[in-house]
Amino acid sequence: MAASTRTPAPQPIIIAVEPFGGSIRNHSPLLPLVYWDDAAVTRGDGVFETLLIRNGKACQLEQHLERFQRSAARLDLPVPKAEDWRKATSMAVEQWAEKTEADAKCVWTYTRGRPTANPNEPHPSAWLTINPLDAEMLRQREEGIKVLTAPRGYSVETIDEDLPWLQVGAKTLNYAANMSALRWAKRRGFDDVIFTEGDRVLEGATSTVLAVRGNKLRTPAGSGILAGTTQAALFAKAEQEGWNCRAKEMDLEYLCEKADSVWLLSSVRMAARVRRINEKKLPKPDNEATIQQLVASSLG
Amino acid sequence: MAASTRTPAPQPIIIAVEPFGGSIRNHSPLLPLVYWDDAAVTRGDGVFETLLIRNGKACQLEQHLERFQRSAARLDLPVPKAEDWRKATSMAVEQWAEKTEADAKCVWTYTRGRPTANPNEPHPSAWLTINPLDAEMLRQREEGIKVLTAPRGYSVETIDEDLPWLQVGAKTLNYAANMSALRWAKRRGFDDVIFTEGDRVLEGATSTVLAVRGNKLRTPAGSGILAGTTQAALFAKAEQEGWNCRAKEMDLEYLCEKADSVWLLSSVRMAARVRRINEKKLPKPDNEATIQQLVASSLG
Structure with missing residues (x-):
């Protein structure tokens, strides 16, 4: 055998x-x-x-x-x-x-x-x-992923006082919700989730959202988003190579209609191209390999 | 020694x-x-x-x-x-x-x-x-507790679809936030926290809120509150003994101004009387021992 x-x-x-x-x-x-x-x-x-x-x-x-x-x-x-x-x-x-x-x-x-x-x-x-x-993760890195969007389901209030229990900006072991969202997507035939808050795009279940449009690299900004190390490395490298990189508020229409390509960035899967968001197929961009190489080279 | x-x-x-x-x-x-x-x-x-x-x-x-x-x-x-x-x-x-x-x-x-x-x-x-x-827990059960109120800091959206990652109604190991809130209260010289959402009273960090007024027992109702087993046992027993028991929305004014006494209920600490909420001292009620015995006897 x-x-x-x-x-x-x-x-x-x-x-x-x-x-x-x-x-x-x-x-x-x-x-x-x-x-x-x-x-x-x-x-x-x-x-x-x-x-x-x-x-x-x-x-x-x-x-x-x-x-x-x-x-x-x-x-x-x-x-x-x-x-x-x-x-x-x-x-x-x-x-x-x-x-x-x-x-x-x-x-x-x-x-x-x-x-x-x-x-x-x-x-x-x-x-x-x-x-x-994980073999499945390598497949996603190579072949891209299908993603469901879903409301996070709660919104963090903007309060003057610092509330330490919200653990804003900390990557904690309280990660069961993220895993639950991934199982939910998989039961529906998808690979991953992008969380939203109203129209705002937040982040993947275990990843940072990246949208590429022309020479622009965009990642969502605002509350409820954990800063990603892979996205930070990519932006640092891409800036040097002449890309225009910015974190700013992003809506779902930007991902589905305006971006040339959409990616989920994370440390180990690196850059997984989003081939579909909900019912919307996202066509393969001309520069797929360029983006993948840019991410890989940014990791040193 | x-x-x-x-x-x-x-x-x-x-x-x-x-x-x-x-x-x-x-x-x-x-x-x-x-x-x-x-x-x-x-x-x-x-x-x-x-x-x-x-x-x-x-x-x-x-x-x-x-x-x-x-x-x-x-x-x-x-x-x-x-x-x-x-x-x-x-x-x-x-x-x-x-x-x-x-x-x-x-x-x-x-x-x-x-x-x-x-x-x-x-x-x-x-x-x-x-x-x-724990000795400290026994002390709280006997002597009562001082409680800070604090906004939970996030609000669960009301959405038609069931979002399993919110784990509504589940008592999960993702409990670090509750422990963080307790540490926060202790650093300020208090024993516990009652979470609020706007004016709404939710629950303690690891307990259910109970307000006693005349022959009325009240516990807060609504989203963002885990059903308490001790509160359920108490209500079942108290109803039999002629108390008027209800879960309904509750505001902070009810706790601080209207209730005769306020308690935090949990399985092991049982009923801890709230002696102070923020700057407001809550006087000892005449029926303190009655309530404590009612809770103890409801546990069988």
């Missing part, structure tokens, strides 16, 4: 990171890692980042580190130490490279830890994992 | 529940339980219930079971089997009773499980824990 001649996917790599000067060490993926009372498990109380591992390095590491630290600060967690995460990532990437040259997905996780172990001050649980890329 | 003569708190009990006809068994609280890829850890993707263990039994078990099953269904999880949870709870309560007669807190957790172990269909991870009651 052909299948049996294929190389099995490498085992995940897990590296535990002790937050306060402890060790950085491998943990077996075959053993449980997290305790019953960890705030990640009981409350989804923690933050994460997902990085692409490519050509033997972690893409946009410093940008992810910056958002990781910002997310932790938004949740009143001790700020994760940059040198620890650089070191753990470098250890993991090196181990991955010994197994395969394939791209991979690296996830950093940092939680409020175990209240029964340390009731008075958070002692975060922290680790990273490296995993092979 | 006095402290050393006190009995140490009993170790937690953990009972793992295999969802599809596997075993129901103890797990050591000293060992990690959850894998790195469990959806509870990576997404906060699961549901939970918190039950009071009292006089050798789990209070309102069937009501919690009903909400637990409803929550799981809202998240497209296989519905947890009632007989498994009754059995596991009974095992745990029996073990707890061998250690102490003290009240305890039992938490049921049910997650989407490990995608790498079973990518195509959710195979939930499931367990319960029993823990001693």
Whole structure:
């Protein structure tokens, strides 16, 4: 059988990171890692980042580190130490490279830890994992995606006072809603969701919206949108190459009628071209490969 | 030293529940339980219930079971089997009773499980824990609480279509926002939060609001409020004893100016009387003990 001649996917790599000067060490993926009372498990109380591992390095590491630290600060967690995460990532990437040259997905996780172990001050649980890329995700990257739009269903009020529980700008482990929206789209034969608020385009379930029109690159701006590291990298690179890049409010008509092409940007899937939004087919643009190469090259 | 003569708190009990006809068994609280890829850890993707263990039994078990099953269904999880949870709870309560007669807190957790172990269909991870009651929580139950009101900060839109990602009516592990609001209140010298939407009173961070006025018991109704099992038990019992019980929209003025007393109801803390809302002191009512006994007796 052909299948049996294929190389099995490498085992995940897990590296535990002790937050306060402890060790950085491998943990077996075959053993449980997290305790019953960890705030990640009981409350989804923690933050994460997902990085692409490519050509033997972690893409946009410093940008992810910056958002990781910002997310932790938004949740009143001790700020994760940059040198620890650089070191753990470098250890993991090196181990991955010994197994395969394939791209991979690296996830950093940092939680409020175990209240029964340390009731008075958070002692975060922290680790990273490296995993092979998902075949379905690679297909989406290559062939493009069909997307349903859907109202987010709630709107964030504009209030003068900062309400920390809204966790604005933090990438938290409270991600079940995003996964639920993806399942909802899949049940209807689509690959992904673009959330809207009235006419306003917000973001994908796990991605940033990009619209290309002539030499213009546009991404939606405003509240309810998490700043994307891939979009930031793309804009920085594209500006240098003469593209006109802006974040501004965007409506659905712009995506469906005005843009030459629409993309969902994320760290690991990179740029997935939107081939259809709801009932509307979006034709393949002349510069599809150019955009894909621009995104890939922007990741270094 | 006095402290050393006190009995140490009993170790937690953990009972793992295999969802599809596997075993129901103890797990050591000293060992990690959850894998790195469990959806509870990576997404906060699961549901939970918190039950009071009292006089050798789990209070309102069937009501919690009903909400637990409803929550799981809202998240497209296989519905947890009632007989498994009754059995596991009974095992745990029996073990707890061998250690102490003290009240305890039992938490049921049910997650989407490990995608790498079973990518195509959710195979939930499931367990319960029993823990001693927190001293601070007991103090709040006895002495009452000071509460800040705060806008929830977002409003759920009324949309015809059902949006499953809003997880309306489900008690999910995406609970970090509630914990953040409690920390926010504590930093300001308060014990808890009552969320509002404009003038509307919604709910506590982890509790249901109750207002008592004459022989009327009132709880806020409308969107954005999770149905409370303790409030339901109280209303059922109180109706029998001649109280007039209703869920209806409630504004802050009703709490601060009209009610004789205001309470936050939850499974384990039971009824905590609100002694202060923001700058407004709420005087002790004549029937404080009556209300407390009514709540306690409604729990069976």
